Amino acid sequence: EAATQTPWGVTFGLGPFNSKFFVRINVNNDKKPVYEVTTVRYELIREPATGCPTNVRYTVKATIITNGPVDIAYYWDQSDGNNSGVQNMEFKSASSQTISRSWLVGRGDSPNPRWMQIIVTEPKYVEFERFVFQNNCP
Numbered sequence: 540e541a542a543t544q545t546p547w548g549v550t551f552g553l554g555p556f557n558s559k560f561f562v563r564i565n566v567n568n569d570k571k572p573v574y575e576v577t578t579v580r581y582e583l584i585r586e587p588a589t590g591c592p593t594n595v596r597y598t599v600k601a602t603i604i605t606n607g608p609v610d611i612a613y614y615w616d617q618s619d620g621n622n623s624g625v626q627n628m629e630f631k632s633a634s635s636q637t638i639s640r641s642w643l644v645g646r647g648d649s650p651n652p653r654w655m656q657i658i659v660t661e662p663k664y665v666e667f668e669r670f671v672f673q674n675n676c677p
Contacts, residue, residue: 574607
């Protein structure tokens with residue numbers, strides 16, 4: 540039999556006689572990797588930026604970040620109970636997408652803090668951190 544050689548002609552094997560060796564490769568039959576939403580980042584836009592007009596519009600932007608291709612279902616939750624319905628979003632790779640939701644606050648409304656948050660229901664239920672903002676007009 541011919542000796543085992545690398546493509547560049549070096550003889551190799553095991554032991555003093557360069558005995559041939561064999562390798563068995565088992566292909567793993569595990570599930571596909573699980574991809575999901577890993578992070579939600581919020582940003583607040585106040586219109587107008589300053590002052591106390593009759594109404595102030597607070598827009599919360601949420602950047603949703605995934606670790607791979609995944610279809611998600613999510614909704615906005617709010618402290619006043621005015622929640623959005625469940626919506627779907629598709630990610631073709633590990634990436635991010637930004638969505639937004641507005642809240643119109645009238646002059647004289649409660650100065651109490653308000654909050655919004657993203658809740659992902661599929662593929663895995665996760666309540667992300669609440670984004671809290673203050674109505675600073677009396």
